[in-house]
Amino acid sequence: MADVKDSQYGGSRGEDSMYVKIISYDSHNFYMKRQYIVTSKAIQKMLDIPPLASDQDKPVEENEVKIGDYSSLIIQKICQYFAYKARYFEGPIEIPNFDIDLDIALQLLLAANFLDC
Numbered sequence: 001m002a003d004v005k006d007s008q009y010g011g012s013r014g015e016d017s018m019y020v021k022i023i024s025y026d027s028h029n030f031y032m033k034r035q036y037i038v039t040s041k042a043i044q045k046m047l048d049i050p051p052l053a054s055d056q057d058k059p060v061e062e063n064e065v066k067i068g069d070y071s072s073l074i075i076q077k078i079c080q081y082f083a084y085k086a087r088y089f090e091g092p093i094e095i096p097n098f099d100i101d102l103d104i105a106l107q108l109l110l111a112a113n114f115l116d117c
Helices: 002-009 039-047 074-087 102-115
Strands: 020-025 028-034 065-068
Touching: 002 065, 020 039, 028 074, 039 065, 039 102, 074 102
Parallel strands: 020 065
Antiparallel strands: 020 028
């Protein structure tokens, strides 16, 4: 049943998966489409790291990235930005403002710098 669900909805297992799991330091999980997160060079590099030699006999696990320095509030806003950028930066449509609360602006700037997005 799980194989049917993964093939139907994309899943997050294997290198050709449709989704990637992002984990914040407070253990919240965010699933983003792989095509959205390719704007982050750091996440791409984290996903491209080959498994350890001892892990090659194990089944392929979920594609997950642990971002241990940022809360779920910051990761949520970053995920929103990934979707925003994928939607508005590909066509000739007018790009609306991406609103950011001043309370989290500095943390977002640091996270964007770290993730290179």
